[in-house]
Amino acid sequence: MGQAIDVLELGCAPGSMLLRMHQQRPHHRYQGVDMAEQGLRITSERLRAAGIAAELRQGDARTIDPRGGADLVVSFGLIEHFDDPSEILRAHVRLARRGAHVAVTVPNYAHPVVRGLLERFSAETLDTHNLTIMSERALQTALASVGLVEVVTGAAMGPVLPSSRPRPGLAGLSYRTGARAWNLAAPSIPGLGRLLWDGLLWGRGRRP
Numbered sequence: 001m002g003q004a005i006d007v008l009e010l011g012c013a014p015g016s017m018l019l020r021m022h023q024q025r026p027h028h029r030y031q032g033v034d035m036a037e038q039g040l041r042i043t044s045e046r047l048r049a050a051g052i053a054a055e056l057r058q059g060d061a062r063t064i065d066p067r068g069g070a071d072l073v074v075s076f077g078l079i080e081h082f083d084d085p086s087e088i089l090r091a092h093v094r095l096a097r098r099g100a101h102v103a104v105t106v107p108n109y110a111h112p113v114v115r116g117l118l119e120r121f122s123a124e125t126l127d128t129h130n131l132t133i134m135s136e137r138a139l140q141t142a143l144a145s146v147g148l149v150e151v152v153t154g155a156a157m158g159p160v161l162p163s164s165r166p167r168p169g170l171a172g173l174s175y176r177t178g179a180r181a182w183n184l185a186a187p188s189i190p191g192l193g194r195l196l197w198d199g200l201l202w203g204r205g206r207r208p
Contacts, residue, residue: 004028008070008095010061010088011078013039015046021074022052030054031070033061033095061091069097079142080106085133089146096207102148103204108155109162110134111197117161121175124165139203148205158192160199 004027012032034040040058047054073096079085092102110131118126136153143151163179166172
């Protein structure tokens, strides 16, 4: 089973990833930070319903009290919402103990196919995401720039298409329907991500 550690998720609402992590490693101790009061309320209700005890705090990860820090600080689809991703990455490091690990994921909207589709069918998605961080090289550079060592990056999930914010009207509806159908079918084709693109990028490093 391994030693229990303290895991902190930044931008934890609505709790989906805390639930998944607990399913994989139920012996760890979980914490979450989010700025949204309503989002934290939903997270708390979901975790309570699943019988999961987690410490949830409302606040800005850039300024919140570390309280001794965590052994693993993670975020999923958070850093790409900042004009300067290194700003929020420094918060990850600040909230990690000495020798602890930081791990992040970002969606891969910068691929020309995905970017072209979003420009046509979901401009709002592009407006709320920083595409400059969406490459393994950029992610590795950003993680190293905030002082992390032993940085590793990679890609996963295969050629996923975002479908959550299509533009209004028939064109947007058609795109969302087609994207969801594609996302259901694509994982059944082995190696498709290597041929086309991977929908998720990840990176991790250690605080020295």
